[in-house]
Amino acid sequence: MTSCAVRSEALPRSNMVVSVNGVVIPREQISQESQHHPAASPLEAWRKAAEALVVRELLIQQARRDGVCAEPVLDEDGRRETEDEAAIRAMIERDVKVPEADDAACRRYYDSNLRRFRSPALYEAAHILLAADPADKEARANARATAERLVAELREAPERFVALAAEHSACPSRQQGGNLGQIGPGQTVAEFEAALAAMPAGTTSQAPVESRYGFHIIHLDRKIEGRQLPYEMVSDRIAAYLAASVRHRALAQYVGLLAGRAEISGIDLPSVG
Numbered sequence: 001m002t003s004c005a006v007r008s009e010a011l012p013r014s015n016m017v018v019s020v021n022g023v024v025i026p027r028e029q030i031s032q033e034s035q036h037h038p039a040a041s042p043l044e045a046w047r048k049a050a051e052a053l054v055v056r057e058l059l060i061q062q063a064r065r066d067g068v069c070a071e072p073v074l075d076e077d078g079r080r081e082t083e084d085e086a087a088i089r090a091m092i093e094r095d096v097k098v099p100e101a102d103d104a105a106c107r108r109y110y111d112s113n114l115r116r117f118r119s120p121a122l123y124e125a126a127h128i129l130l131a132a133d134p135a136d137k138e139a140r141a142n143a144r145a146t147a148e149r150l151v152a153e154l155r156e157a158p159e160r161f162v163a164l165a166a167e168h169s170a171c172p173s174r175q176q177g178g179n180l181g182q183i184g185p186g187q188t189v190a191e192f193e194a195a196l197a198a199m200p201a202g203t204t205s206q207a208p209v210e211s212r213y214g215f216h217i218i219h220l221d222r223k224i225e226g227r228q229l230p231y232e233m234v235s236d237r238i239a240a241y242l243a244a245s246v247r248h249r250a251l252a253q254y255v256g257l258l259a260g261r262a263e264i265s266g267i268d269l270p271s272v273g
Contacts, residue, residue, distance in 0.1 A: 020263075072086040098246050
């Protein structure tokens with residue numbers, strides 16, 4: 001079982017040649033390109049790099065066949081294009097037409113995806129953190145027990161929250177009585193965020209909330225509900241998204257046509273949807 005796992009992570013055998021119409025893409029170039037393609041395994045990164053370089057070679061060869069030339073320009077990062085990159089850009093601009101999304105298409109997308117266009121809920125909250133490393137079972141158990149004791153104490157004396165935060169919390173917010181200020185999406189761990197969403201304003205969590213940091217006792221002071229953003233506020237964003245989606249599909253189809261006419265060895269390009 002272990003040997004199978006090791007084999008699945010290995011890079012392609014050294015005699016495997018990746019080429020496009022007889023032009024070989026050196027293994028060293030693929031390995032160097034791999035660093036720009038984060039993946040779950042070295043093999044997956046290698047495959048992604050090989051695919052990217054095959055696509056680039058397809059485009060370069062087509063630009064040369066068509067005699068496409070263009071003046072290199074600076075890209076958005078201030079890097080000057082190579083002559084091949086400039087030719088590819090010019091060829092794509094010539095051959096891959098992307099219609100702009102009209103207002104009707106944008107409105108249809110908005111009406112079909114209303115939940116995507118809501119401002120997020122915001123929370124004004126405080127917490128007490130009983131910290132414990134997940135790997136330390138004894139510390140974890142002690143932190144849970146302390147958190148449960150504090151929850152019980154707060155049921156009887158909720159006005160003690162500030163004092164208990166100052167005394168017990170492992171979070172720097174203890175200096176402000178546990179106050180975290182206003183919290184938006186992504187600013188806390190998922191478990192904390194889910195607990196906030198489920199709590200009524202003005203209440204304290206009825207049980208400790210466990211996360212990788214330990215156990216939290218949360219008090220929610222105020223919840224500001226999200227609101228539906230009007231179409232006029234997001235229409236430009238929708239138009240840009242739809243244009244990018246159409247461009248991606250059109251470019252994939254264009255590359256697919258080139259690949260269908262080419263002789264490619266050593267790698268299979270993903271099929272074009």
